[in-house]
Amino acid sequence: MVPFNxxxxxxxxxxxxxxxxxxxxxxxxxxxxxxEIYAYLAESKEFDCMNLTSIELxxxxxxGKTFSCCLISHSHLSxxxxxxxxxxxxxxxxxxxxxxxxxxxxxxxxxxxGSRIENCDFSQSEIFCCxxxxxxxxxxxFNESDLYRSRFINSDLxxxxxxxxxxxxxxxxxxxxxxxxxxxxxxxxxxxEDTVRL
Amino acid sequence: xRFFSHFSITDFSNAYLLxxxxxxxxxxxxxxVFDELLLKLVENHKFYVxxxxxxxAHKGHINGIKTLLKIYDAQxxxxxxxxxxxxxxxxxxGDHLQLGEFDIEVIETPGHSWDSLSFKIDSFVxxxxxLSSGLVGKTETDYEQSLLLSSxxxxxxxxxxxxxxxxxxxxxxxxxxxxxFNSFLKDEP
Numbered sequence: 001m002v003p004f005n006x007x008x009x010x011x012x013x014x015x016x017x018x019x020x021x022x023x024x025x026x027x028x029x030x031x032x033x034x035x036e037i038y039a040y041l042a043e044s045k046e047f048d049c050m051n052l053t054s055i056e057l058x059x060x061x062x063x064g065k066t067f068s069c070c071l072i073s074h075s076h077l078s079x080x081x082x083x084x085x086x087x088x089x090x091x092x093x094x095x096x097x098x099x100x101x102x103x104x105x106x107x108x109x110x111x112x113x114g115s116r117i118e119n120c121d122f123s124q125s126e127i128f129c130c131x132x133x134x135x136x137x138x139x140x141x142f143n144e145s146d147l148y149r150s151r152f153i154n155s156d157l158x159x160x161x162x163x164x165x166x167x168x169x170x171x172x173x174x175x176x177x178x179x180x181x182x183x184x185x186x187x188x189x190x191x192x193e194d195t196v197r198l
Numbered sequence: 199x200r201f202f203s204h205f206s207i208t209d210f211s212n213a214y215l216l217x218x219x220x221x222x223x224x225x226x227x228x229x230x231v232f233d234e235l236l237l238k239l240v241e242n243h244k245f246y247v248x249x250x251x252x253x254x255a256h257k258g259h260i261n262g263i264k265t266l267l268k269i270y271d272a273q274x275x276x277x278x279x280x281x282x283x284x285x286x287x288x289x290x291x292g293d294h295l296q297l298g299e300f301d302i303e304v305i306e307t308p309g310h311s312w313d314s315l316s317f318k319i320d321s322f323v324x325x326x327x328x329l330s331s332g333l334v335g336k337t338e339t340d341y342e343q344s345l346l347l348s349s350x351x352x353x354x355x356x357x358x359x360x361x362x363x364x365x366x367x368x369x370x371x372x373x374x375x376x377x378x379f380n381s382f383l384k385d386e387p
Contacts, residue, residue: 153332
């Protein structure tokens with residue numbers, strides 16, 4: 001018994017989406033599924049072992065909700081309100097996040113590696129052991145957040161603010177950073193080996 | 199299946215707890231510490247820690263065993279015959295274990311230590327100190343580094359991009375992320 005089962009279409013290696021036996025690509029009526037998911041996300045407060053890989057979500061208020069061991073990889077998220085969410089293991093890798101706010105959130109083991117993160121707000125949050133490896137961040141703020149043990153290895157950061165943050169053991173190795181503001185943050189406790197400052 | 203991670207504030211390592219949907223026997227991976235938080239996680243879900251998998255015998259991944267065994271009659275599984283003096287079921291690469299409802303494939307990933315094992319449980323892989331996001335395990339010699347990179351390339355070659363990787367230190371990752379962004383694994387020697 002595992003939380004994520006493979007799509008039942010032969011040779012498909014994607015996981016079946018939440019409450020279905022196929023991946024989003026192989027669903028007969030993906031639009032109808034999206035409608036169902038919008039309603040479910042709006043109504044429910046806690047999400048456990050939910051796979052929504054490749055979904056497109058926009059203009060949703062998910063504030064204060066709880067996500068535990070969920071997959072929203074390869075997705076497109078825009079104008080979502082994640083303020084004050086609690087997350088314990090969420091894969092948002094290789095996704096696109098635009099104008100999403102995570103203000104005052106508790107993000108533990110959240111994976112946004114390989115994602116494009118644009119105009120997002122992660123301020124005043126606990127961002128513990130999160131994975132931004134290879135992420136492309138633009139015009140995004142992490143101000144007044146605790147990023148303990150998070151990783152930005154090989155990431156590309158442009159116009160990103162880390163003001164007054166805890167950067168203890170935060171890993172920026174091999175990252176490319178341009179117009180990144182670390183004012184009042186403990187950069188001496190972070191790793192910057194081979195970081196390229198443009 | 200229920201799945202939880204636990205962070206040890208003494209050795210900064212990750213332990214992982216896998217249990218059934220409802221109460222029953224659970225598998226615990228790398229208990230670097232067995233503290234009140236981990237105990238609550240187990241008890242609140244009415245699990246019984248029946249099986250312990252050890253990725254390698256460095257103290258940050260096994261120190262919790264002594265406390266754990268005072269509470270639970272757990273069986274230990276590792277590369278060695280004993281860990282901290284406690285008898286273990288010796289396992290090696292290629293072994294398949296059926297522990298409770300979990301099918302576990304054992305994969306040898308030596309280099310960081312000679313006894314390093316990774317565990318594949320369906321779409322989850324637990325890599326201990328061999329691999330973490332964007333990095334590989336520490337090694338002492340060029341030979342160990344070569345051995346580690348070779349074993350990790352072998353590990354990744356058998357994994358789909360969406361396979362989730364849970365390391366002994368640091369955040370989770372996937373095989374696809376490591377293939378694309380882990381500089382140590384990009385180029386063949």
